Amino acid sequence: MKLAHVSLLPCLVVVLVSLIGSTCADSHGNFLNCLHLRSANSSTISKVIYMQNNPSFSSVLNAYIQNTKFITPTTPKPLVIVKALQISHIQSTIYCSKKHGLQIRIRSGGHDFEGLSYVSEVPFVILDLLHFRAVKVDVKNEVAWVESGATIGELYYGIATKTKTLAFPAGVCHTVGVGGHFSGGGYGILIRKYGLAADHVIDALLVDVNGRVLDRKSMGEDLFWAIRGGGGNTFGIVLAWKVKLVQVPPVVTVYTVNKNLEQNVTKILHRWQYIAHKLPDDLFTDVTITKVNSTQAGKKTVQAAFKGLFLGGVDKLIPLVQDKFPELGLTKKDCLELSWAESVLYFGGVSTQSLEIMLNRTALARPTFKAKSDYVKEPIPESGLEGIMSRFLEKEVDVVLMMMVAFGGRMEQVAENEIPYPHRAGNLYQASYLVGWTNGEDEGKYISWIRRLHSYLGTYASKSPREAYYNYRDLDIGTNNVGYTSYEQASIWGRKYYKNNFKRLAQVKSMVDPMNFFRNEQSVPPL
Template sequence: MQIRVRSGGHDYEGLSYVSQVPFVILDLFNLCEISVDVEKKSAWVQAGSTIGQLYYKIAEKSGTLGFPAGLCPTVGVGGHFSGGGYGTLLRKYGLAADNIIDARMVDVNGRILDRSSMGEDLFWAIRGGGGASFGVILAWKIQLVAVPEKVTVFTIDRTLEQDAINIVHRWQYVAHKFDKNLFIRIYLGRVKSSQDGGRTIRALFNSLFLGSVETLLPLMKESFPELGLQREDCTEMRWIESILYFSGFPTESRDVLLNRTQPNVRHFKAKSDYVQKPISTNGLKGMWKLLLGEEAEDASMILSPYGGRMDEISEYTIPFPHRAGNLYKIHYLVNWDEEEASQRYINWIRRLYNYMAPYVSKFPRTAYINYRDLDIGVNNKGNTSYAQASIWGRKYFKNNFDRLVQVKIKVDPANFFRNEQSIPPFLSCWNNNGKWIHRETKCFSLFNMYSNKLFVD
């Protein structure tokens, strides 16, 4: 039997509740206590809590503290923080995982560990390496961050007829260099043209600024005048209201943040990419063409700017490696209703992904683990292989993959915690010529025989 651990159940490929082999689900939804310490600017949050519940609890205690996690309130902190977790505070404070200061987890031997008893290697691994490979996370201790009493939000849209192509093109050069307090993402999708009723592409510029309208307007005029932001496009509000704004809820009532159920669940497939050089206007035109296609009726590409704090944190600090050098991340998404049409939509998003290959990161073509995508590789069935896992592992973690493997063999050598994209245990050692060699661990006793010598000493 395999064990699947579920916190918020938002895994894009359902790995917390679907398996090809017999399995049990360990569902943590009842572990949802959150205690906020305003004085110490920290909180303990149990793994089954959602980020909406966390934001709600923080706001209940303070109007000037926040936390840099995701935009969708129903996402669970168990999976989200263990894979990184980003939202509108990314450029100012980095990821959720960058702001974890302690954790409680159950290891494969049933022991409850905290940061000091698990040691720094395992504590490193669970902050971005995906929790499911290492044990069951029970709770996180997080460092809360300062947010101003008033923040400013805006959403402006531009269609192809309104020069969207040049504005998006320009955004690629400036968005990662903006003041850290400014986050402007782009939501690209197909809409009806107001001019001829045909199809057009709309770029929605969706922004949070940690400050007032007065400060924002001159900043935008200087760094991104092409967008033409006006005072009437902007709204000042509390940070907690901006959470509601970004998730599409009215800002008046926060109670909706306590709802664990994701509204409008449909079939979908998603993928991710990192962009390191601005895409040419010709490249963008090719994207538009695909987004205008038949299957793209409910498809989108969300471009999230990096830079700021993300550039300051080394790619080795935690397993999440996508730091300096990345201009922005692309999140591809397609939704549909009719189950029998699934293959058509999945093929479409794969075509879009193939088209994007020349414009995105290479060797490896990197991806975000929290946007789980089994297309980029899966473990061998039954017997996890290092070579096989490196295919997807280097895309999510780059060279941090090897350190994750070393942690795995220390804490779960028999590979009890596993799924289609879990970190495999393997053997490696220095040979007599000083060369680092890897060996697959098909044989558990080999590990027992050698592990102390090879790994601990």
């Protein structure tokens, strides 16, 4: 009998695979037919659909995959990509995906660290918001409307071409999509002065699971609260955001001071932890630790780049830093006076370019990487920092970095439950770390290395829960099931991103998407 059972296994596998294949094919065909039937003009919908047999399919799919870890032959591919041109295309994609049992992944900039905006283990379609990228800046009222498919660089450019004294507090990587960035919180070099991008969202347009287009008034304050930091592709599809702009001086000052192991970097970094969060709100600082070539031939060392942005001129900055942080040794030659928009490019590593580069969605290199994040509430002792440095010098890795972004300032003044993003008061800084490799290498050793670093830093990071930043998504901290996921199971990762706000997010989800149509490996489930 055992032999008979064993002999049946290959047959059962063949039958199962054929059933899955036919089911996918049926869903695929039915989905396409549904899109055409719901379109008032079938020729219009045909122009925005890219099937796997379309010659442009791969180029459209790969154009904005920012982590090349997910450009491989074995990476799951969507059945269809829909590059919507109008709201009705979005509404039809939701309706037809729901009707025919397909998951929907929503892509704006493609920077999702785990690829969840364009990868799924179950049959899925990608809704690409590339054409929803309008930016309208109202200088008089200090507001802007920006569509989710725009990049933050396109928003910055729209502001900078009209004024030098208004800005928006979001990230420095100008190719990041507005939709994902805002819906996860969004921080940048104005965090200590003005807080997060999501703190400054004052209205939005959202397509819900039933295809209705809602603004702040019609969606209600609970849903409006949830989309400002509660994660994209969870509550609906945000089409556009109305944001309040912030004031900046026409001239700001930036600086970089590099220190390595031979220059007492550990002691300087140790001291920075006690100072950075207490500096005046007009001064933002961060530190980027990397592995670099030593002055000694054939050897490596660890370098820390201490960077800063001061909302004012260099003559005020120098005495301030010399008084508060003399160990850094800041001098005038380390500094540059720029406009605010130019300072974004400086921190983004493209400072030699004109502002037009902000409109180039493919201007930055696309690495292959794995990243993690932490929040640090007590200074790491010198011995702990030395442990980080020694791990950076291990031979198995070469492309590694750790960034420490000082908090304090405005982040101390906003309540944890003001929006879903909870990581406010009590944090000295946010730490994020990344390991990169060349596509085709054995990624296992690199991922193992960063997991060991994460484990080592557990001694010094926040606890109960060990907090993490949603926009630096990390599936290692927990995932949903392919099918039903309980609130309790999702809380394993959910509380790390959202702390006590996770329960309210699940309650909102229950109200607006009770059947959990908008879902992924780390989306909020209904309560």
